[in-house]
Every structure is written in C-alpha cells, then in structure tokens.
Amino acid sequence: MALHHITLTVNGEFEQVDVPSQMTLLQMLRDKLALTGTKNGCNAGECGACTVMVDGEAVNSCMVLAVECQGANVVTVEGLAKDGVLDPVQQAIINHGGVQCGFCTPGMLISARALLNRNPEPSEDDIRAALVGNLCRCTGYVRIIEAVQEAAKRQKALN
Amino acid sequence: MTINAHPELPDFDYVRPATLMEASQFLAQHAGEARPLCGGTDIFVRMRDGLWHDRYLVDVKKLDGTANLACDAAGLTIGAGVSMNRVIAEAAVRQNYPLLAEACCSVASHQLRTRATIVGNLCNASPAGDTIGACLVLGGRLRVHGTDGFREIPLEGFFTGPGKNTLRPGDIVTAIHFAPLPAHSAGTYIKLGRNTWSDLSIVGLTAFGYPDETAASGYRFKIAMASVAPTPLLAHKAQDFLAENPPNLQSFDQAARLASAACSPIDDVRSSARYRKLMVYQLTKKALQQTWEKLTR
Ligand SMILES: Cc1cc2nc3c(=O)[nH]c(=O)nc-3n(C[C@H](O)[C@H](O)[C@H](O)COP(=O)(O)OP(=O)(O)OC[C@H]3O[C@@H](n4cnc5c(N)ncnc54)[C@H](O)[C@@H]3O)c2cc1C
Ligand code: FES
Ligand code: FES
Numbered sequence: 190m191a192l193h194h195i196t197l198t199v200n201g202e203f204e205q206v207d208v209p210s211q212m213t214l215l216q217m218l219r220d221k222l223a224l225t226g227t228k229n230g231c232n233a234g235e236c237g238a239c240t241v242m243v244d245g246e247a248v249n250s251c252m253v254l255a256v257e258c259q260g261a262n263v264v265t266v267e268g269l270a271k272d273g274v275l276d277p278v279q280q281a282i283i284n285h286g287g288v289q290c291g292f293c294t295p296g297m298l299i300s301a302r303a304l305l306n307r308n309p310e311p312s313e314d315d316i317r318a319a320l321v322g323n324l325c326r327c328t329g330y331v332r333i334i335e336a337v338q339e340a341a342k343r344q345k346a347l348n
Numbered sequence: 349m350t351i352n353a354h355p356e357l358p359d360f361d362y363v364r365p366a367t368l369m370e371a372s373q374f375l376a377q378h379a380g381e382a383r384p385l386c387g388g389t390d391i392f393v394r395m396r397d398g399l400w401h402d403r404y405l406v407d408v409k410k411l412d413g414t415a416n417l418a419c420d421a422a423g424l425t426i427g428a429g430v431s432m433n434r435v436i437a438e439a440a441v442r443q444n445y446p447l448l449a450e451a452c453c454s455v456a457s458h459q460l461r462t463r464a465t466i467v468g469n470l471c472n473a474s475p476a477g478d479t480i481g482a483c484l485v486l487g488g489r490l491r492v493h494g495t496d497g498f499r500e501i502p503l504e505g506f507f508t509g510p511g512k513n514t515l516r517p518g519d520i521v522t523a524i525h526f527a528p529l530p531a532h533s534a535g536t537y538i539k540l541g542r543n544t545w546s547d548l549s550i551v552g553l554t555a556f557g558y559p560d561e562t563a564a565s566g567y568r569f570k571i572a573m574a575s576v577a578p579t580p581l582l583a584h585k586a587q588d589f590l591a592e593n594p595p596n597l598q599s600f601d602q603a604a605r606l607a608s609a610a611c612s613p614i615d616d617v618r619s620s621a622r623y624r625k626l627m628v629y630q631l632t633k634k635a636l637q638q639t640w641e642k643l644t645r
Contacts, residue, residue, distance in 0.1 A: 211356070233354045234389060
C-alpha cells in the first residue's frame with residue numbers, strides 16, 4: 190500500500206498530509222485534519238452530505254481520492270464564515286429555519302455557496318437543480334430554497 | 349468503529365504515469381489488475397460494492413491533452429478528463445451541440461458531474477448511460493491510445509454487452525470527437541426515470557434530425573435507445589423508414605413501432621420489460637415530434 194505525500198490548501202491553511210491511495214478526501218478531512226463538519230451520509234455519491242468545494246467546484250468528497258487533491262484549494266463548511274461573520278447562506282438558513290437535525294446542512298451550504306459563486310442571481314429552478322444532489326430528510330426543502338433566495342438578495346445588497 | 353452505508357474503498361495503488369505511452373504500457377503489463385481512472389464515479393461504487401478488485405488505478409485525466417475541450421471549425425473534441433460540468437458550461441457546446449449539453453445535464457447531480465466524464469460514461473458501457481445516445485446520434489468517434497500508438501474508432505460498434513466494450517488491455521480513450529453538425533439540425537433527449545431528477549433511466553430516448561437532399565424524404569433522423577437492451581443502440585429500421593417516408597405524425601408513429609420492436613428490455617428494479625417496450629414506442633413518437641418542431645421552427 191503506497192503512501193503519498195500531498196500538499197494542499199484547506200480553508201485557506203496550507204496542509205501537508207500523508208495519505209494512502211484509497212483514502213477519500215472525505216476521510217482525509219475528517220480523520221486526518223479533524224474537520225468533522227463535512228458528513229458521511231452514504232459514502233456513495235448519492236446524498237451530498239460530504240459536499241466540499243475543490244478549486245471552486247462543488248464535489249462529493251466521498252467520490253474523490255485524497256491523493257487527487259495534490260495542489261488543490263479545498264473549502265469545507267468550516268471555511269465559510271470569515272472573521273467570525275457568517276456567510277450569507279449560513280445566516281439565511283438560520284433565519285429561515287432551514288436546519289432541523291443538521292446532518293445535511295454542511296453539504297447544503299457548500300452547494301448553495303458554489304451556486305451563488307457561479308450564478309449570483311439564480312432562479313428557483315436553478316436553486317432546485319443545484320441542490321438535487323443534497324438530500325434532506327427533515328425540512329422538506331422549502332425553507333432551504335427560501336434561504337438560498339434570501340442569501341442571493343443579501344449578497345447582492347452587500348456587493 | 350465507523351458504520352457507513354457503504355464500506356470504505358479497498359486497498360489499491362494509485363498510479364499517475366507521466367505520459368500516455370507509459371500509461372498504456374503499465375495497463376497492458378498489468379492486464380486484469382489495473383484500470384484507467386477518470387472521474388471514478390463508476391469505479392469507486394463498484395469497488396465499494398466488492399464487484400471490482402483492481403490492484404492499480406491509473407489516473408489518465410491529465411495526460412497529454414486529455415484535459416482539453418476544443419470546439420472549432422473542425423468540430424468538437426472532448427478530452428477524457430473533461431468533466432460533464434465543463435461540457436455544460438462551455439457556451440460553444442450549448443450553442444452548437446445543445447443535445448450533448450442536455451444529455452450531460454440529465455446525469456446525477458451537480459456535484460457528481462464535477463467529476464463524471466463523458467468518456468467514462470462511454471467506457472463504462474452501461475445500457476443506461478445518459479450521454480451515450482447523444483454521442484451515438486451525433487456520430488462520435490473515439491480517439492484511443494494503445495501500446496501501438498493512436499487509432500480512431502467509431503462509437504457505433506464499441507459496445508459489446510452490459511459493461512463491455514471493444515477496448516484491449518493498454519487502451520486509453522483520450523477523447524471523443526464529433527464532426528461539425530449538418531446545417532439546421534435539431535435533437536431531443538427524453539429521460540424517463542422514477543423521479544424527475546437524478547435517477548438512472550427506465551428508458552432514455554434520443555432523437556436527432558436534419559435536412560438531407562440525398563434522402564427520399566428530404567430528412568434524416570437518428571434514434572438512440574438506452575436501458576432497453578444489453579447495450580445502448582440505434583434504431584436502424586426506424587431511421588431507414590424515416591429516410592424513405594415524409595416526416596409526419598403517421599410516419600413518426602410507424603418509426604416508433606419499429607424502434608419498439610428493435611429493443612429487447614429486461615425486468616429490473618426500475619421497471620418491467622413490457623412497460624419499457626411501451627414507453628419506447630411513446631417516447632420515440634414524442635422525441636421525433638419535438639425534434640420536428642425544432643427543425644421547422
Ligand atoms: C450517485 C450516482 C449517480 C449516477 N447517476 C447517473 C445518471 O443519472 N446517468 C448516468 O449515465 N450515469 C450516472 N452515474 C454513473 C457515472 O457517473 C457515469 O457513468 C460517469 O460518466 C462515469 O465517468 P467517470 O469519469 O467517473 O468514469 P470512471 O468511474 O473513472 O470510469 C468508468 C469506467 O470507464 C473506464 N474508463 C474511464 N476512463 C477511461 C479512459 N479514458 N479510457 C479507457 N477506459 C476508461 C474505467 O476504467 C471504468 O471501467 C451515476 C453515478 C453515481 C455514483
Ligand atoms: S456521503 Fe458523499 S454523497 Fe453521501
Ligand atoms: S436537516 Fe436533517 S437531513 Fe436536513
């Protein structure tokens with residue numbers, strides 16, 4: 190079993206990690222870097238609880254090998270707030286009660302952030318399409334979608 | 349102890365060769381225990397399910413141009429390492445090959461499409477592969493690198509059974525190429541799933557048409573069917589019928605009957621075979637009508 194030495198940026202911090210070939214990005218974040226905000230729901234690319242951004246793009250971290258992230262810029266839910274100020278998607282999901290058990294929330298927030306980065310004024314259909322891969326067993330989605338709509342407005346007002 | 353819905357990946361070695369030749373030679377030397385890796389979205393699922401036991405995964409995503417996407421006068425070339433999201437985001441693809449962008453959009457979720465590739469979808473050779481129909485009707489050709497160097501093979505004939513294709517040990521598909529499309533062409537992809545979003549298809553129906561003076565009817569249509577036979581397939585009899593008979597509701601109905609007769613679906617968790625056959629008839633009619641509307645708009 191080969192160990193690979195990789196360097197990458199996680200939430201703005203430079204990291205060096207030794208990872209075996211079969212270790213996923215999800216395992217590395219949780220088990221090596223103690224970033225347990227990112228959740229393991231299915232370990233199969235289905236549920237989106239493990240969603241993080243790699244080089245600005247939302248991915249299922251259970252479907253990416255850690256070794257493939259050499260040189261990458263990774264953002265997890267822990268990296269969304271800046272200087273103690275919540276990201277607009279975080280604030281909006283609180284305001285709208287879009288969190289119940291919270292297991293889906295880290296992935297949901299990252300998918301929403303990635304959406305607003307590529308499309309700052311999404312329609313409701315755009316939001317639904319962007320969140321198709323984030324399953325929530327509690328909220329019924331309506332409040333989450335409203336939260337993303339509010340975050341888009343809030344972000345526009347800030348810029 | 350961690351209890352996961354799916355187990356962690358088994359042991360293997362991740363290999364990233366420096367060149368295509370090195371990669372082909374490694375794959376050939378380790379035939380049966382090494383596999384090319386693109387996005388891994390099929391590979392990781394199969395390995396976790398204990399169905400595949402490869403000792404080596406050979407990452408081919410960034411080798412010698414496999415990460416390139418080019419759309420110009422020579423047509424469209426999509427490298428093996430190009431994700432479906434990159435294909436969808438490319439304005440020239442949406443403009444000139446909208447059917448391909450539409451097919452990519454129907455796959456899984458945004459996050460998964462950041463990793464999933466068209467070439468991986470083709471090489472995986474699932475009868476349900478959502479981008480295969482578009483690649484077949486648009487006449488895609490695969491660029492393949494083996495231990496003897498490069499060759500090109502048409503996509504039609506590439507699939508030999510569920511999960512099986514004509515690649516040999518050492519072969520790496522580096523890209524899929526499409527010639528510029530005929531003028532005034534149009535296409536439609538209809539994916540029937542158990543839900544509207546993100547499920548594998550019960551039936552996937554792709555239709556593509558364009559004016560052609562060499563056809564008696566003045567038009568040529570291509571029809572590809574997914575999830576209704578051991579491989580995705582073109583409905584040749586229906587296509588020939590439409591080249592001979594003027595495009596109208598009656599001929600679309602007859603072509604849909606021919607398409608339905610040509611498929612050989614099975615019963616599985618997603619649907620019964622009978623329902624699939626009936627839906628091929630309905631969806632072929634619908635896809636042809638929608639394509640015709642676009643052609644005459
Ligand atoms: C949750 C989930 C949902 C999905 N939903 C859909 C869906 O709706 N529709 C759909 O069509 N698919 C779906 N898929 C399947 C999958 O995402 C696609 O088949 C994907 O396009 C495969 O591409 P990849 O780059 O990830 O391939 P990989 O997993 O890397 O490879 C797949 C196969 O092709 C071979 N291969 C890959 N690249 C090459 C190459 N360059 N040369 C030679 N051989 C190669 C590999 O060795 C392997 O055998 C889903 C998968 C998951 C996990
Ligand atoms: S844990 Fe990765 S998608 Fe469910
Ligand atoms: S809040 Fe419980 S799964 Fe979404």
